[in-house]
Amino acid sequence: MWVYEKKLLYPVEVTTCNPMLAKYLMEQYGGADGELAAALRYMNQRYTVPDKVIGLLTDISTEEFSHLEMLETMIYKLTKDATPEQLEKAGLGAHFVNHGHSLFYENAGGVPFTATYIQSKGDPIADLYEDIAAEEKARATYQWLIDISDDPGINDALRFLRERENIHSLRFREAVELLKDERDRKKIF
Amino acid sequence: MSAFDERMNLLKKVQQMDFVVVEWTLYTDTHPDDEDALEQWREAIKDAAAVRKQYENKFGPLSLKSIPSRQALEVGWRWNQDPWPWQL
Numbered sequence: 318m319w320v321y322e323k324k325l326l327y328p329v330e331v332t333t334c335n336p337m338l339a340k341y342l343m344e345q346y347g348g349a350d351g352e353l354a355a356a357l358r359y360m361n362q363r364y365t366v367p368d369k370v371i372g373l374l375t376d377i378s379t380e381e382f383s384h385l386e387m388l389e390t391m392i393y394k395l396t397k398d399a400t401p402e403q404l405e406k407a408g409l410g411a412h413f414v415n416h417g418h419s420l421f422y423e424n425a426g427g428v429p430f431t432a433t434y435i436q437s438k439g440d441p442i443a444d445l446y447e448d449i450a451a452e453e454k455a456r457a458t459y460q461w462l463i464d465i466s467d468d469p470g471i472n473d474a475l476r477f478l479r480e481r482e483n484i485h486s487l488r489f490r491e492a493v494e495l496l497k498d499e500r501d502r503k504k505i506f
Numbered sequence: 507m508s509a510f511d512e513r514m515n516l517l518k519k520v521q522q523m524d525f526v527v528v529e530w531t532l533y534t535d536t537h538p539d540d541e542d543a544l545e546q547w548r549e550a551i552k553d554a555a556a557v558r559k560q561y562e563n564k565f566g567p568l569s570l571k572s573i574p575s576r577q578a579l580e581v582g583w584r585w586n587q588d589p590w591p592w593q594l
């Protein structure tokens with residue numbers, strides 16, 4: 318089970334309304350390499366991986382949900398005071414007529430989230446390689462977001478998230494090695 | 507320092523200490539035999555619990571796993587009370 322913690326994983330400070338930036342951030346909210354996809358991917362894979370890596374998938378998935386909450390906070394704060402005109406100018410007119418000021422799981426182009434973004438193969442090595450790739454793609458997206466954003470508060474949070482993707486990628490690589498060691502030991506004896 | 511600033515500073519400390527636990531947890535997931543890391547992980551959990559207690563005594567539980575302090579109840583703490591994390 319999960320217990321809600323009334324705090325963010327890392328502080329998110331937003332001072333200026335910026336719906337255009339919010340639209341871009343949606344890529345990491347409801348996009349193919351975003352936090353929702355990451356959280357759901359690992360949470361689903363953990364049932365059929367060897368016991369040695371269940372903890373890692375559970376813990377990283379849980380952390381991804383806290384990243385999702387950081388993205389929600391950024392998008393919410395960047396858009397909450399925007400007028401319909403400002404939203405329209407930022408390319409969120411279609412979003413506004415369907416969702417008002419509420420958040421929705423979609424990417425920066427407005428495409429709704431789909432489970433086809435993620436895979437679960439029942440093959441631990443295949444799954445972990447997908448996970449490594451997912452972390453690297455998310456890291457790249459965070460870099461592009463930092464490059465396009467000039468909001469210091471948002472960039473601070475984005476840099477934190479970018480570094481987390483690096484760590485997750487590293488841990489998944491180590492998990493692959495743990496499984497390979499186990500496999501090789503089985504062959505010897 | 508205003509009460510709000512005091513709260514935010516203490517919250518930041520909780521976030522920092524909790525993050526150390528998150529980081530050591532992932533590390534020990536893939537290094538289960540690293541005794542030094544395991545020791546630091548246990549220490550991090552203790553440190554995080556101490557800072558959390560300090561925050562919660564004053565400003566109320568951060569999760570429903572914590573017992574509300576008398577001080578928090580006296581000032582009218584309720585779970586269903588703003589500010590929520592995205593409202594700060």
